[in-house]
Amino acid sequence: MIYLDYAAHTPVCEEVLEAFQIAAKEFIGNPNSPHTPGVLAKKRLEKASENIGHILHAKTNEIIYTSGASESNNLAIKGIAKNYQRYGKHIITSFLEHASVTGTVAALKNEGYEVDFVNVTKDGIIDLEHLKELLREDTILVSTALVDSEIGIIQPIDRIYELVKTMPHCFFHVDATQAVGKIPVAFDNMDLMTISGHKIYGLTGCGALLKKENIMLEPLIHGGISTTSFRSGTPALALCISLESAVKYTTEHLSEFYELVKNKNLMIRRALAKNKNIIIHTPLEGSPYILNLSLKGVNTNALQAVLDEKGICVATKSACCAVNTVSKPVYAMTKDKKLSLATLRISLSHLTTIEEIESFLEVFEDAILKNS
Numbered sequence: 001m002i003y004l005d006y007a008a009h010t011p012v013c014e015e016v017l018e019a020f021q022i023a024a025k026e027f028i029g030n031p032n033s034p035h036t037p038g039v040l041a042k043k044r045l046e047k048a049s050e051n052i053g054h055i056l057h058a059k060t061n062e063i064i065y066t067s068g069a070s071e072s073n074n075l076a077i078k079g080i081a082k083n084y085q086r087y088g089k090h091i092i093t094s095f096l097e098h099a100s101v102t103g104t105v106a107a108l109k110n111e112g113y114e115v116d117f118v119n120v121t122k123d124g125i126i127d128l129e130h131l132k133e134l135l136r137e138d139t140i141l142v143s144t145a146l147v148d149s150e151i152g153i154i155q156p157i158d159r160i161y162e163l164v165k166t167m168p169h170c171f172f173h174v175d176a177t178q179a180v181g182k183i184p185v186a187f188d189n190m191d192l193m194t195i196s197g198h199k200i201y202g203l204t205g206c207g208a209l210l211k212k213e214n215i216m217l218e219p220l221i222h223g224g225i226s227t228t229s230f231r232s233g234t235p236a237l238a239l240c241i242s243l244e245s246a247v248k249y250t251t252e253h254l255s256e257f258y259e260l261v262k263n264k265n266l267m268i269r270r271a272l273a274k275n276k277n278i279i280i281h282t283p284l285e286g287s288p289y290i291l292n293l294s295l296k297g298v299n300t301n302a303l304q305a306v307l308d309e310k311g312i313c314v315a316t317k318s319a320c321c322a323v324n325t326v327s328k329p330v331y332a333m334t335k336d337k338k339l340s341l342a343t344l345r346i347s348l349s350h351l352t353t354i355e356e357i358e359s360f361l362e363v364f365e366d367a368i369l370k371n372s
């Protein structure tokens with residue numbers, strides 16, 4: 001099998017699994033309990049937050065553990081919207097966002113919030129002039145991904161933050177799920193940031209929302225004040241430690257992995273450039289981990305199934321999107337419905353080998369011929 005869908009899910013790495021297993025056996029207490037096992041568990045949890053914070057430029061108390069990026073995005077967006085509605089009910093996001101962002105703003109729209117989608121340029125970059133026009137005194141939130149999950153565009157976060165901060169009560173949430181451990185990320189010019197374990201060789205079912213300490217959120221999960229009042233419930237200590245380990249592992253190897261992936265990415269680009277029916281959407285300046293393309297005149301859903309039969313796993317869109325629908329990010333960029341229906345997302349890892357790319361290209365080119 002040749003797995004080229006690492007943007008949807010990565011295999012857990014040995015170090016992470018080991019850290020999880022050790023923690024699951026070692027800590028028997030609930031971090032909220034006042035006795036010794038509880039205190040030891042709490043200390044270890046704080047150590048995990050301190051270490052993640054140290055790597056990502058956040059304070060220990062700015063990390064809220066969640067079940068993954070979808071929950072973090074929901075908590076950030078609903079949490080701000082509900083808590084700061086006294087200042088306004090206007091939210092801005094883009095069509096490049098993951099379903100856990102667009103779905104959340106759609107739910108808020110049904111509750112009377114106003115949502116605007118900022119345009120992106122033909123290169124997929126958020127149109128800063130349009131953002132300036134959309135921002136209002138009653139805008140309380142702008143939410144964008146640092147790297148989107150479908151095309152892999154890297155957004156100019158610092159410039160967006162500058163604009164957001166021209167408004168009196170507006171917060172900036174950044175979905176960094178596809179960025180952490182892949183490109184340099186710091187929790188500096190933003191108010192809230194989403195991360196997820198299973199995109200970075202961690203375990204599925206853990207993630208975090210980083211939140212500047214002065215910001216208040218209406219929680220999604222009400223209950224007692226466990227480690228934070230923003231998310232009740234006993235913290236899954238071993239999962240939190242697995243997240244710490246995954247963040248550490250990927251950021252420590254960031255440049256090395258980046259180079260490996262970039263080379264494979266260029267290899268695919270060079271090979272595909274020969275086929276005039278292939279339009280590559282991910283710009284060279286985008287994340288090398290994602291390569292999004294459209295195949296003119298090809299049903300990519302059928303092609304994906306054919307490739308799967310031949311042991312090649314790629315995606316047509318983000319894993320959370322329905323099949324046979326347009327790719328909203330590609331449509332936002334190209335305004336071309338046909339191209340947006342014929343997308344394919346290849347996503348890479350440092351684990352991807354040259355042999356895998358060669359085999360993929362061979363099968364892919366053959367499959368395109370038969371499916372066009």
Ligand SMILES: Cc1ncc(COP(=O)(O)O)c(C=O)c1O
Nearest residue numbers: 068069070098149175177178196
């Ligand atoms: C940019 C982005 N945000 C959020 C998510 C949701 O992540 P999770 O599966 O951890 O909920 C994904 C997953 O594909 C993603 O790529």
